[in-house]
Amino acid sequence: MTATNHISEWAEAILLRQPRAIAKAATAIENRSAESEALLRVLWPHTGKAVVFGITGPPGAGKSTFVSALIKELRAESKSVAVIAVDPTSPFSGGAVLGDRVRMLDHHADPQVFIRSMATRGHLGGLAPATMDLAVLADAARFDAVLIETVGVGQDEVEIAGMADATAVVLVPGMGDDVQAIKAGILEIADVFIINKSDLAGASKLESELQMMLSLAHRPDNWVPPIVKTIAKEGQGIAQSLSALRSFLSQGLLADRAAARWVPRLEQMWKEKIGSCVSRQQIKEAAAAVARRDRDPYEIVNEWFKQIRN
Amino acid sequence: MTATNHISEWAEAILLRQPRAIAKAATAIENRSAESEALLRVLWPHTGKAVVFGITGPPGAGKSTFVSALIKELRAESKSVAVIAVDPTSPFSGGAVLGDRVRMLDHHADPQVFIRSMATRGHLGGLAPATMDLAVLADAARFDAVLIETVGVGQDEVEIAGMADATAVVLVPGMGDDVQAIKAGILEIADVFIINKSDLAGASKLESELQMMLSLAHRPDNWVPPIVKTIAKEGQGIAQSLSALRSFLSQGLLADRAAARWVPRLEQMWKEKIGSCVSRQQIKEAAAAVARRDRDPYEIVNEWFKQIRN
Structure with missing residues (x-):
């Protein structure tokens, strides 16, 4: 079997959504192997159908519970769902208390749900490309929706969430001044705001703060991000959240x-490609x-640069 | 005046620690201007004397208050201090409540203290190189200590803190399960653990958790990170924190x-350099x-790559 045959058979298995082929591809993508690039190039023409949702927010906002509820909602519509967790605090990534992890097992048993967690360390420069390649993989495997969960504090993670077709920022009442600062940073990528745990004191205060912020900010696409109150643990507000995300998608702004x-x-892809020209040694x-x-x-970096040009 | 003369005069002013020359250089570094590279190459031979401390930890741990107390401690020893705040929640970066900001003003009035905040957004791939270049600048301007404050949640920020000569990870009791996950991520870069707000309930629990973690982990350099309890707001434990950081430096591990x-x-420098070969357009x-x-x-990126090689 030639290398090309191997890749095209592998790709075919992915297009048929065979779990082992997908898992193997996900590992190859995470390892940034040369094979994964060849594979992605074969898969690429078969993509563009999945809707990619970004879900981000500060630690403790209940993003994972929200994602879990969103999976349930999408499954009730018979949609297949791929989850890519870039959030180190996510139960999908193994960073959770046991209770959450058990709750996740429901989805793990469902063949229409694919869950992959990304190691957030040891991916210098490669975290965003790897995440986006996993989304391409899930798209090729005909998952209807791809949910990318990131913790919205680091720069990388916020950027990754912002690469989605529509992004929900999950907040929670009463997180104090630190959240104020975080909110400012993620404001620009939020297509929908979720106030989770909205039965807690301070939910209305947070809502009016957000409304004030939104009334002052002006997006180039004129979209005004809706604010949805949820209690994700009890499934409240999840259908509304999904509608809000979809209403953003239906604005016809998608091409831009x-x-x-x-x-x-x-x-990111470019930097990753070029970064590999200089060996570890x-x-x-x-x-x-x-x-x-x-x-x-400074001299060394200039010298390397001259080397690849000659 | 030729360009070279201009650069060497500018460098000279920096070596003499002239505030305007330093501020101008910091701006050039943040903007990643061609001039800043030329300047840094001139400054480089004059560096290597400053000690660079990284201070990181989750939002709400009191990093900025700790940094502020550390400045005071160093100033009491007549050391000059440069602070580079990469933390969007830091009062040094303008992300604080008024009370903190006012407290910072004490230091702003002191000519032996240089404070610069880095915008954490809009620095795609360039956040780490810019921060490290600011440290080179501060070193050339003969600041004795450089404190780099980052929020230890994002990948970039953790990596930046880890580039320091010695890194303190600031934690706080009772932050729940999310911090558990964060702790695991930053464990490997901590040379010293700070338990701040150690008068809060749960300080002893956090200490024994850390001790357990440390007894299981083994660092290649055999260093066992000390745990220091502080109440930064009241200046408690700051001298001990500084000693702990210095005891790490004195281990003779510094060359490695x-x-x-x-x-x-x-x-990072390499990726930034090479990233600039393809225009925005x-x-x-x-x-x-x-x-x-x-x-x-994938094809486009390969094509760009072929272009710069030819």
């Missing part, structure tokens, strides 16, 4: 947005020389 | 560590083509 979200993604030796102060780091 | 921390830094056009599904993103 799709182009816009490919900008950071191509940038070269970098290690250079680092030791700089640490000994034998070399100047 | 310096080489190790240059590995991610060179990687090229990326935008490519993004539109991919969004229309006229082009395959």
Whole structure:
């Protein structure tokens, strides 16, 4: 069997949504293997049908419970769902208390639900490309919806969520001043605001704060992000959340947005591609020389640059 | 005046610690201007004297108050201090309540204290190189200590803190399960653990949890991170924190560590350098083509790669 045959058979198995082929591809993507790139190029023409939802927000807002409720809602519509958890605090990523993890097992048993957690460490520069490639994989495997869960604090994670077709930012009442700062950072990527645990004190206060913020901000696409109150643990407000996300998608803004979200993604892919030109060994030796102060780091980087141009 | 003269005069003013020259350089570094690279190459031979401390931890742990107390401690020793705040929730970055901001003003009035906040957004791929270049700038301007404050949740921020000579991870009792997950992620970069707000209930529990974690983990350098309890607001435990950081530095591990921390830094510099080969316009056009599904993103990236090689 030639390498090309191997890839095309593998791709075919993915298009037929065979779990083992998908899992193997996901691992290859996470490892950034050369094979995964070849595979993705074969899969690419078969993609573009899935809707990609980003779900982000600060730790403790109940993102995972919200994602879990969203899966249930989508399954009730007979939609298949792929979840990519980039959130280190997500039960999907193993960062949860036992209770949550058990709750997740319901979905794990369902063949129409594919769950993959991304290790958020050891992916220097590669976290966003790997996540987006997993979304391409899920799309090729004909999952109707792809949910990307990130913790909306780090820059990478916020950017990843913002690459989705529609992004929900999950907040929770009474998180204090730190959340104020976080909210400002993620404001621009929120297509829908979710106030989760909305039975807690402070939900109305948070809602009016958000409304005030929204009345001051103006998005270039004129979209005014709706605010949906949920109690994800009890399934309350989930259908409304999904409608809100879909109403954003139905605004006909998708073509522009799709182009816009490919900008950071191509940038990331480019940096990853080019980053691989210098070997680990070269970098290690250079680092030791700089640490000994034998070399100047700016000079080294310029030298590498000249090397790949010649 | 030639360009070279301009750069060397500017560098000279920085070596003399002239505030305006430093501020101008910091802005050039943040903007990733070509001038800043030329400047840094001139400054480089004059660096290597400052000690760089990383301070990271989850939002709400009181990192900024800890940093503020650390400045006070260092100033009491007549050391000059540069602070680089990469933390969007830090009062140094403007993300604080008024009370904190007012407290910071004490330091702002002191010419031996230089404070710079980094915008954490809009620095795609460039956040780490810019932060490290600011540390080089502060080092050249003969600041004795450089404090880099990051919020230890995002991948970038954790990596930046880990590039310091010695890194303190600031935790706080009773932050629940989310912190459990965060702790695991930042465990490997902590040279010293700070339990801040240690008068709160749960401080002893957190301490024994950390001790258990440390007894299970084994660092390649055999260092066992000390745990220091502080009440930063009242200045308690700050001298001990500084001693703990210094005891790590005095282990004679610094040469190895310096080489190790240059590995991610060179990687970041390399990606940034090379990322700039493709113009915004090229990326935008490519993004539109991919969004229309006229082009395959993997092919585009390969094409760019061929272009710079020829």
